[in-house]
Amino acid sequence: MNGFVPISEPTERTLSRRLTREQRKKHKRRRVLRWLFGSTFTTAIFVAALVTVGFATPWGRSIRLTAAETVITTRHAYLAHFLTTPAEYSKLWAALHQAPKNTNAPRYIHVVSDTRSTSPIEVLPLSGSGWNGYAMLVHNPKLVRLVTAHVQNGMGEYISDMVKRTGALAGTNASGFEDPQGAGWGGIPVGLVMTGGQVVQWPKGTEDWTTVGFTKDGVMVMGRYSVAQLQQMGVRDAMQFHPELVVDGKPMITSGDGGWGYDPRTAIGQRKDGTVIFIVINGRFKGGSGMGASQRQVQDEMLKLGAVNACAMDGGSSSVLYKDGEIVNSPSTTDPNHQRHLPDAWLAFPSVEAANAYSR
DSSP, X not given: OOSOOOOOHHHHHHHHTTSOHHHHHHHHHHHHHHHHHHOHHHHHHHHHHHHHHHHHOHHXXXXXXXXXXXXXXXXXXXXXXXXXXXXXXXXXXXXXXXXXXXXXXXXXXXXOOOOTTSXXXXXXXXXXXXXXXXXXEESOGGGEEEEEOOOBTTBOBOHHHHHHHHTOSEEEXXXXXOOTTSOOOBOSBOSOEEETTEEEEOOOSOXXXXXXXXXTTXXXXXXXXXXXXXXXXXEEEEEEEOOEEEETXXXXXXXXXXXXXXXXXXXXXXXXXXXXXXXXXXXXXXXXXXXXXXXXXXXXXXXXXXXXXXXXXXXXXXXXXXXXXXXXXXXXXXXTTSOOOBSEEEEEOSSHHHHHHHHX
């Protein structure tokens, strides 16, 4: 697994004797970052300084609002009030909950080519200015399924456990989840959830969110649909999130950074040949990254990879890419197992037969 695991002081002193000078410097930098961004006190000082500069200077306003965008999309959204005026906060909140720009994304007839000459699942490193992450390409879309968690006492499930119990090969996080206490338990998804053509959870107050699903033929459907429409189209698995990033090969974010600030990101898309694209971006200084990426940066990567339609999934501490028995990215969660309990996940199976066997 990737990620930094805090260790006790005695162990740290013993370890430092065995490290090179450069390794000790790197280890020290990690401890400093952990102290700076893991302490409530130092975080409060940082926020206070940001507010002072952001309200006192014209150039600081852009930084302040970007920070507010970043915070408002996390489970600590209330902190954005301290970074904005009431009018600014209302504008940011409205931008995040506006209706999808498209009616329904066009559907394509996919011809899935013979992939025996290449791996059915590829993972590619991605990087840009101030961020890094991965793209996972699933060349046969019929291998992809939405898998719901085994929820126990209100707590969701690690994606590693979902992969192991279903026999899948890889996967990424999907739905957001209700988190009224800020505990990150991940047991109750937000929005519509369908698996095997049946409704697991009906949408609840998420009319402004986009439905993303796959038909039995592996066609990714994206837009505003009723359950009846989804079932009529033969959609097997579906969930909801936002914002839309690419529709009919065209970018949906054409000005600004998308209004979501900078954070770890997850997104799903599809090429015209059927290949499903998953993007997972590191952030919050994990995995050698900065704070993370904007939605526009993720959108641009989707376009580079040939996505015809693409939509953001839940991000932040939920962003995780799991493949071949290990976590590929560096999730920003503080969970000791380097994962977050999730309500569901998009999983890729080793064969269509294995995916169908799970779906029945």
